[in-house]
Amino acid sequence: MHSDVRRCALFCSFVALTQAFYIPGFSIKSYREGDTIPLFWNKVYSDNTELQYAYSELPFVCPPTGRTHTGSGLISGATLSLNLGEVLRGDRIMVSDYELVMGNDEEARYLCSHEIDRNGLKRAKEVIRDGYVAEWIVDNLPGATSFVTTDKSRKYYAAGWKLGEEYYSSPDADPQYFINNHVTMVIRYHRAPGRDGDQGKKVIVGFEVFPKSIEAGNRNETGLPADILEPQYGMELTISPNSTSVDGDVPIEENGDDGATLTIPYTYSVYFREEEHLEWQNRWDMYFVAQDESSNIHWLAIVNSLVICGLLTTVVAVIVARTVRGDIKGYTKDGLEDGKARVKRTKGTRSPRKSNEKNGGLLDQLADTEGDADISSDEESLMEDTTGWKLVHGDVFRPPPYGGLLAPLVGSGMQLVFMAAGLLVLSCFGILNPSFRGGYVSVGMGLFVLAGLFSGYFSSRVYKTFGGQLWQKNVLVTGTLIPGLLFATVFILNLFVWAQASSTAIPFGTLVGLVALWLLIQMPLVYVGGWYGFVVVGHWTHPIKANVIPRQIPVQSWYTKSVQALLLAGFIPFAVIFIELMFVFKSLWQDKSGYYYVFGFLGVVSTILIITVIEVTIVATYVQLCSENYHWWWQSFLVGGSSSIWIFGYLTWYYFTKLHISGFVSSLLFFCYGFLACLVYGLLTGTIGFLSAYAFVRRIYGAIKAD
Incomplete structure (x- = not known):
């Protein structure tokens, strides 16, 4: 007992370390004085919508000129090649025209004056009204808005900066929109480690962006404003109509385009400041200070999970150590021979x-x-x-009935188990982290495809155990059922996103690549795993053969009926993870950083969740068998995944109470992708529940046979 406590204490200490550990990158980029630092445009996104847009494609920003940057050789307007994860998450990275030179401060510099018509004006107002923020990138760091913690002891970053402000002069007045046409960028640097530092090189440890709206008038011949620090007026998005409609009451601005335009001047400032106490390997910590501040709540989530798991462990121990063993002893008192x-x-x-x-x-x-x-x-x-x-x-x-469907589901579930375990391990050890942009999706997709071997293997073994003979058909169903459902859903949703011209839309070439991964790589792996599981290894053997004529099942109690049993059993695993889910949801939809960092805590809670699912399924299966109901195959799978029902309900509650997502397409994306995520989670935990119940049933009936 004492050794178990010591192991638990060591494990928790390890978690406390891993939740703050990550590998921020694979190579350090250092700069000399005078080196050009490229600035990349990426995208704009908002907490109020699921639609993202490429920053360079907005009609009111300065278009790239196509000139070559001195020193770097990069051409403005050139797009960077992206990995699969970056494309799927909506990134569209392009070289900008901004000039950043290490160590050279620019108090004010003119970029361009861009002319927009009424359509561009309308689009600018829409993105400001919807709360869009822009993501720029310098040295793989997203441009950030700086904040201070509630106790004012630490500064932290939130990725992105606001494109403008919506202002109401009075509660009954129409809103006024001001665009942020000037940005002040602060590049924070530190002495480079090792020999580069001895040679005077520096590394970038922070990228802050402070936007400001400055009127178009009161500027000199170079386009710079007279006062940058305290401008008298902002750049309001409004165009006076050239004429009115026939009746003279409704301005053309309301009804159509009269040819009037608005010219928006863009300027910027750059300052380089040394950050003595922030090392390069810790530069991403600034984006996670807010999450670190909530570590006590994370520990509360772990304690909550441990208490629930401990109670369940006690129940299972009583069932296995006393009830089942006592039943077996009484049942085999006079012997059980040859079945x-x-x-x-x-x-x-x-x-x-x-x-x-x-x-x-x-x-x-x-x-x-x-x-x-x-x-x-x-x-x-x-x-x-x-x-x-x-x-x-x-x-x-x-x-069981429909065993030809259950077997492929179990196979696909094992595929997801392998993928999720790999991602969680890589994240806890810091290999996958926010500096590896798109890494979670890219690596997850690779693990999912490779895990086709496990999918085919487990599906075929379960299928043969159920007495199936057409293993090629089972392999085809296994390889196409879940991936096909996911792809079809994503493709249909993608049509809605395409219609909105959003960067969230997956390009056609990427869709073709995904189909190639699915059909040319995963399907052969599923086939190989299925052949090995069915032909070489074969089915699992059972200690007792089934009767020819099935036994009649008596009337069941209310708590053993399907719907009630699923809701009751699913609530317990949900209670284990709901606190940690709050942080995941907040990171995805409320924090502008968009990063979830404390994977050490998530790893512990996930481990406890798996143990809880196993124990809940065993208890539910035992109760069902004690009610003389032997239809446990599908029930164990559904009980294992039943917490997904509660998670989807929690997601729906979160949408209506915490989020401000508006628009039909955004809401459709939220609920459809949320449903798919819950479906994948239910498939994963359902498979774990099925296999644990199967092992439990074989064990207790094997004990009868052995005795």
Whole structure:
């Protein structure tokens, strides 16, 4: 007992270390004084919508000129090649025209004056009204807005900067829109480590952006404003109409384009400041200070999970150590040989057969797993010390209905288990981190494709255990069912996003590449795994054969019926993870940083979740068998994944109470992708529940056979 406590303490200490550990990059880029630092435009995004847009494609920003940057050789307007994860997350990275030179401060510099018509003006107002922020990148760091913690002890970053402000002069007045046409960039640097530092080189450890709106007038001949620090007026997005409609009441601005335009001047400032106490390997910490501040709540989530898991462990221990063993001992007191249970007759009970019959009395053949007939209820009432789960031993391994569907689901679930475990391990050890842009999606996709071997293997073994013979058909269903469902859903949703001209839309070439990964790589791997599992390894053996005629199932209690059992069983795993889910949801949809960092905590909670799912499924299966209901195959799978019902409900509650997402397409994306995520989660945990229940059932009925 004491050793277990020590192990738990060591494990928690390890978690405390890993939650703050990551590998921020694979190579350090250092700069000399005077070196050109490229600035990249990426995208704009908002907490109020699921649609993202490429920054360079906005109609009101300065278009790239196509000139070559001195020193770097990069051409403005050139797009960078992106990995699969970056494309799927909506990144569209392009070289900008901004000039950044290490160590050279620019108090004010003119970029361009861009002319927009009424359509461009309308678009500018829309992105400001929807709260869009822009993401620029310098040295792989996103441009950030600087904040201070509630106790004012630490500064932290939130990725992105606001494109403008919506202003109401009075509660009843129409809104005014001001665009941020001037940005002040602060590049924070530190002495480069090693020999580069000795040579005077520096590394970038921070990139802050402070936007400001400055009026178009009151500027000199170079386009610079007279006062940058305290401008008198902002750059309001408004165009005076050239004319009015026929009746003279409604301005053209409301009804159409009259040819009027608005010219927006863009300027910027650059300052380089040394940050003595921030090392390069810790530069991403600034984006996670807010998450670190909530570490006490993370520990509360772990304690909550441990308490629930501990109670369940006690229940399972009682079932296994006392109830099941006691039942087996009582049931096998008189022996169970060759799959036949010999049970005492109660005193004065008359055998339905004559005592001189060659094959013995009916009670001597009770539960014969090779018998041709079931046992009547009158004959069952003659059994002594034989109740509950022991009565269904002749039917418990009967293949389930629609086993040809359950087997592919289990196979796909094992594919997801492998992918999720790989991502979690790589994240906890810092290999996958925010500096590896798009890494989670790219690596996850690679792991999912490679795990096709596991999918085919487990699916084929389960399929053959159910008595299936057409293993090629099973392989085809396994390789196409879940991936096909996911791809079809994403493709249909993508049509809606395409219609919105959003960068969230997956390009056609990427869709073709995904289909190639699916059909040319994953399908052959599923086939190889399926062939090995079906032909080489074969089915799992059962300790007891099934009766030919199925046993009649008695009327079930309310808590063992499907819907009630799923809701009751699913609530317990949900209670284990709901606190950590709050942080995941907040990171995805509320924090502008968009990064979830404390994977050490998530790893611990996920481990406890898996243990909880296993224990809940075992308890639910045992209760079901004690109710003489032997249809446990599908039930165990559904019980294992039932917490996904509660998670989707929690997601719906979060949408209506915490988020401000507006628009039909954004809401459609939110709920459809949320449903797919819950479906994938349910498939993963359902597979874990199924395999754990299967192992439990084989163990307890194998113990009867052995005794």
